[in-house]
Amino acid sequence: MTISIEEIRKDFPILDSGIIYMDSAATSLTPEPVLNAVQEYYRNYNANVGRGVHRLTQIASQKYEDAHRKVAKFIGAKPQEIIFTKNTTEGINIVASGIGLKKGDKVVFSLWEHHSNLLPWIRAKNKFGVELEVVKPIEGKDKTRCELEVSDFEEVIDERTKIVAITHVSNALGVMLPVREISRLCRENNTLLLVDAAQSVPHMPVDVNDLGCDFLAFSGHKMLGPTGTGGLAVKEELMEEIEPLTVGGGAVEDASFVDYSLTGTYERFECGTPNIAGALGLGAAVEYLEKIGMEKVKAREEKLGKQLIEGLQEMDQIEIYGYGSEAFELGRRIGTVSFTVQGMNSNDVAIRLDREAGIIVRSGHHCCIPLMKYLGLDAEGTVRASVYLYNTEAEVERFLEVVEKIGKG
Ligand SMILES: Cc1ncc(COP(=O)(O)O)c(C=O)c1O
Incomplete structure (x- = not known):
């Protein structure tokens, strides 16, 4: 089934305000079916899950389980x-x-990591004394492209490497790592692989088995779901090997005053009352994306992304970071583009885009301070425009017009 862009846009009431939303890499907009799923829970079967036997908890628990199943399948x-x-x-x-x-x-992690896939490992270094190794582009290459290839990983992954933790798609650059090939290196060295899929799961078909990872983390709010939702996929055989962050109600098989045993399922990680409404909203978001089809989402974004990058490439005052539009053909790019305007701070560019044309973009360091330092941009950061399934060619055209005008002073 083909769903038209007009039909899709009708599902996002916030677009009626006339804004051009190009900040989906930070958080995506929320369609009506997701809003309805959240409301429906509070209106019709507002109850805790996995606790008690009454009719409302039975409905809520069943819907919560369904959401788990939908997200896993996705x-x-x-x-x-x-x-x-x-x-x-x-x-x-x-x-x-x-x-x-x-x-x-x-x-092992890479130069491209978001702070969320950096700080937890730095803390592990400080706490447990593990050694950290950062994969960086080869010296002498064009720094603005920030190129990372599988060969750069080959040199650092060895039998001492307990885990490789890498982003699938860089949130700051919109470019992709060759995760499948890196996974092969991990297998050869008996190393675990964690994929930060915050910027891939919303934008393309992702399959944990195809990628060959042990852990895959993503956020609901970047894939049309509610804030405060997300998922961590863990290979079944590793589930019981991992110590949960928190322990408490809902995760327990047995307990005494001196000991407890946790359940063997995902419940051991979800102690305390979960974000039930959010989870149901995330389930609805996944259904929404599946109805459109992730291949179609990807193709549409690639088209808009190309238009965006090629338009910016034509402007003298603009510097783009990461690979150019040719990377779409190689499956190494999404429709997220970082750039600077000569002589301007990125926040000033973002403010002008908003005030002068209602165009919403992100600016700053994108939670990637080490990467910005590498690019020599720690003071001004970059402007980041990111498109999603509800953006149109006309919006990208308007964006390019306004950027050109701003660039001319
Ligand atoms: C690549 C990447 N990793 C991690 C995160 C953190 O996501 P969250 O703030 O939803 O935990 C983000 C958010 O921008 C991201 O883009």
């Missing part, structure tokens, strides 16, 4: 392999603090 995981979290950050923290890191272990 990323090719088994229902018992998905933990609901409050966001990507929480998912990564669960792994970093729970996999039993110890002195002598090595953790």
Whole structure:
């Protein structure tokens, strides 16, 4: 079934205000079916889940389980392999603090990481004495492209590497790592692989088995779901190996005054009352994306992304960071573009885009201060425009017009 862009846009009431929303990499807009799922819970079966036997808890528990199943299927995981979290950050923290890191272990990540896939590992270094190794582009290459290839990882992943924790798509640059190939290196070295999929799960078909990762973390609010929702996929055989971040009600098989035993399922990670309405909203978001089809979402974004980058490439006063539009053909880019305007601070550009044309973009360091330092942009940061399934060619055209005008002073 083909759903037209007009039909899609009708589902996003916030667009009626006339804004041009190009900040979906930070958080996406929320369609009516997701809003309805959240409201329906509070209006019709507002009850706790997994507790008691009354009629309302039975409905709520069943819907919560259904949401688990839908989200697991969306990323090719088994229902018992998905933990609901409050966001990507929480998912990564669960792994970093729970996999039993110890002195002598090595953790590998890349220059592209978001702080959420950096700080948990720095804390592990300080706490457990693990060694950290950062994969950076080869010296002498064009710094603005920030190129990372599988060969750069080959040199650092070895038998001491306990885990490789990498982003699938850089939120600051919109460019992709060759995760499948890196996964092969991990297998050869008996190393775990965590993928920060905050910027991939919303934008393309993602399958945990196809990627070959042990852990995959993502956020609901970047994929049309409510804030405060997310998922961590964990390979089934590792589920019981990981120490949960928190323990308490809902996660327990048995307890005494001196001991407890946790359940063997994802419930061991979801103690306390979860974000039930949010989880149901996330389930509705996944259904919404599936109805359109992730291949179609990806293709549409690629079209808009190309228009965006190629338009910016034509402007003398603009510098783009990361790979150019040719990377779409290689499957190494999404419709998120970072750039600077000569002689201007990125926040000033973002303010002008908003005030003069109602165009909403992100500016600053994008929670990637080490990457910005590498690019020599720690003071001014970049402007980041990101498109999603509700954006149009006309919006991108308007964006390019306004950027050109701003660039001319
Ligand atoms: C690549 C990446 N990782 C992690 C995060 C953190 O996501 P959250 O704030 O939802 O935990 C983000 C958010 O922008 C991101 O883009």
